[in-house]
Amino acid sequence: MMIHALADVKSKQIGKDTRVWQFAVIMEDVIIGENCNVNCHTFIENGVRIGNNVTVKSGVYLWTGLSIADDVFIGPNVTFTNDKYPRSKQYPDEFQHTRIDKGVSIGAGAIILGGTNIGKYALVAAGSVVTKAVPAHAMVMGNPAKIVGWVDTDGTKMTALNENTFLDKANQKWILNNNELNKQ
Amino acid sequence: MMIHALADVKSKQIGKDTRVWQFAVIMEDVIIGENCNVNCHTFIENGVRIGNNVTVKSGVYLWTGLSIADDVFIGPNVTFTNDKYPRSKQYPDEFQHTRIDKGVSIGAGAIILGGTNIGKYALVAAGSVVTKAVPAHAMVMGNPAKIVGWVDTDGTKMTALNENTFLDKANQKWILNNNELNKQ
Amino acid sequence: MMIHALADVKSKQIGKDTRVWQFAVIMEDVIIGENCNVNCHTFIENGVRIGNNVTVKSGVYLWTGLSIADDVFIGPNVTFTNDKYPRSKQYPDEFQHTRIDKGVSIGAGAIILGGTNIGKYALVAAGSVVTKAVPAHAMVMGNPAKIVGWVDTDGTKMTALNENTFLDKANQKWILNNNELNKQ
Numbered sequence: 001m002m003i004h005a006l007a008d009v010k011s012k013q014i015g016k017d018t019r020v021w022q023f024a025v026i027m028e029d030v031i032i033g034e035n036c037n038v039n040c041h042t043f044i045e046n047g048v049r050i051g052n053n054v055t056v057k058s059g060v061y062l063w064t065g066l067s068i069a070d071d072v073f074i075g076p077n078v079t080f081t082n083d084k085y086p087r088s089k090q091y092p093d094e095f096q097h098t099r100i101d102k103g104v105s106i107g108a109g110a111i112i113l114g115g116t117n118i119g120k121y122a123l124v125a126a127g128s129v130v131t132k133a134v135p136a137h138a139m140v141m142g143n144p145a146k147i148v149g150w151v152d153t154d155g156t157k158m159t160a161l162n163e164n165t166f167l168d169k170a171n172q173k174w175i176l177n178n179n180e181l182n183k184q
Numbered sequence: 185m186m187i188h189a190l191a192d193v194k195s196k197q198i199g200k201d202t203r204v205w206q207f208a209v210i211m212e213d214v215i216i217g218e219n220c221n222v223n224c225h226t227f228i229e230n231g232v233r234i235g236n237n238v239t240v241k242s243g244v245y246l247w248t249g250l251s252i253a254d255d256v257f258i259g260p261n262v263t264f265t266n267d268k269y270p271r272s273k274q275y276p277d278e279f280q281h282t283r284i285d286k287g288v289s290i291g292a293g294a295i296i297l298g299g300t301n302i303g304k305y306a307l308v309a310a311g312s313v314v315t316k317a318v319p320a321h322a323m324v325m326g327n328p329a330k331i332v333g334w335v336d337t338d339g340t341k342m343t344a345l346n347e348n349t350f351l352d353k354a355n356q357k358w359i360l361n362n363n364e365l366n367k368q
Numbered sequence: 369m370m371i372h373a374l375a376d377v378k379s380k381q382i383g384k385d386t387r388v389w390q391f392a393v394i395m396e397d398v399i400i401g402e403n404c405n406v407n408c409h410t411f412i413e414n415g416v417r418i419g420n421n422v423t424v425k426s427g428v429y430l431w432t433g434l435s436i437a438d439d440v441f442i443g444p445n446v447t448f449t450n451d452k453y454p455r456s457k458q459y460p461d462e463f464q465h466t467r468i469d470k471g472v473s474i475g476a477g478a479i480i481l482g483g484t485n486i487g488k489y490a491l492v493a494a495g496s497v498v499t500k501a502v503p504a505h506a507m508v509m510g511n512p513a514k515i516v517g518w519v520d521t522d523g524t525k526m527t528a529l530n531e532n533t534f535l536d537k538a539n540q541k542w543i544l545n546n547n548e549l550n551k552q
Binding site for chain 2: 008023025043059063086087089109129143
């Protein structure tokens with residue numbers, strides 16, 4: 001574990017081999033797994049849970065109600081929210097819960113509205129505004145974000161054989177059914 | 185008043201019960217009212233004026249020419265500008281003036297172009313790019329931001345009875361006339 | 369040269385009259401020219417090259433693979449990327465190269481995908497998502513960013529005389545040919 005001398009970290013629950021860089025602020029009730037990289041200029045609020053091998057780039061602020069699984073990449077200036085109708089100094093009974101599943105990558109500057117779930121290995125293109133749940137393996141883009149393709153676990157786009165059948169790099173077929181993609 | 189030891193605050197004009205968090209930078213000629221919350225990773229430039237009960241989330245940088253009324257919420261990574269045709273090291277005779285009126289909420293990651301006025305209790309959806317004035321009580325969304333509805337003082341959407349008549353939660357009717365909404 | 373006491377600067381290659389502000393982080397293998405302004409809350413990674421008279425506003429993080437010519441303006445919360453298919457803890461053989469040419473201005477909150485070139489004096493409107501090369505003198509806007517006009521070296525829009533002929537402020541004609549604008 002490496003916590004830079006210029007970071008302000010109160011949590012005692014940060015896993016081994018995780019690195020926390022300059023001017024990061026991490027509150028006390030935060031749990032971070034092993035081998036993560038929390039870049040400079042970040043903030044992690046009480047209640048946030050982060051798995052292993054997660055990357056949090058600069059300009060990312062993680063608010064109460066957010067949980068992040070293993071192997072997630074959060075690009076620079078990605079923005080999260082946890083209140084649907086924010087008004088200054090008025091707080092909801094409970095903040096929205098947002099769950100980012102295993103292996104997801106969120107591109108630079110994307111905005112993730114509170115209460116959404118992003119399914120495993122999904123790829124959110126840079127600059128997207130995610131307003132509803134994203135299925136596993138989907139690639140989404142735009143404002144509001146829409147599904148534009150399907151990606152493999154390594155993030156490369158699958159080849160569409162037809163509307164509902166996609167081929168990964170190992171020539172394995174995947175079938176799309178009700179916005180859910182599964183190996184044939 | 186609480187100014188975190190890791191903030192860099194030169195202003196002596198910060199109201200009581202206002203809190204300023206880690207790595208916030210506030211210049212000398214800045215006035216901030218009472219009971220505000222200036223989150224970590226923020227910057228407030230000379231000339232900026234802020235009212236009471238204002239929330240400034242992380243990743244927000246407030247430039248000369250901006251004034252913010254009471255009860256305003258500015259979400260994370262909201263971005264302001266003050267120069268229409270920026271060129272490096274060339275400065276306009278005067279920076280643009282931008283006024284955010286009482287009770288406005290600006291959603292995460294929205295961009296507010298310089299010279300615009302956002303009317304009281306308006307709600308700017310996350311990720312919007314605001315390029316012109318927003319009327320009071322309007323909800324705007326998209327790039328460029330367009331009016332998509334009308335909101336009550338607490339931020340909840342009013343019910344449309346017809347194109348020009350809206351009902352708030354107290355069953356009070358509001359009439360829309362020339363993009364201006366008033367109680368009947 | 370002025371490096372603020374609250375910045376964390378390892379580079380020894382910063383030109384005269386350049387100013388670096390609070391909480392800026394600059395790594396060792398970074399070269400910055402003369403008379404630049406690096407605002408607070410910024411990060412410059414190893415390998416980045418920056419010319420003279422460049423402005424880097426707050427919330428901007430410059431990654432390996434990026435080179436920036438003279439007289440460039442980078443607005444607040446502008447976001448760069450250097451990996452097309454990011455996955456946490458998996459690194460490409462080489463990061464993408466991005467080149468910002470002389471005199472370019474990038475508006476607030478714009479996102480510049482890795483591997484793109486922005487031609488000299490181009491103007492990227494606030495909130496744009498740049499997904500491909502931008503020709504010199506073009507003004508681009510939107511997600512994805514599209515050409516919406518042509519600008520003079522000072523950033524003001526040229527007047528269209530017809531589809532392919534534009535007039536600058538000095539009444540000089542410019543001819544558009546294959547998305548390339550040249551003085552007649």
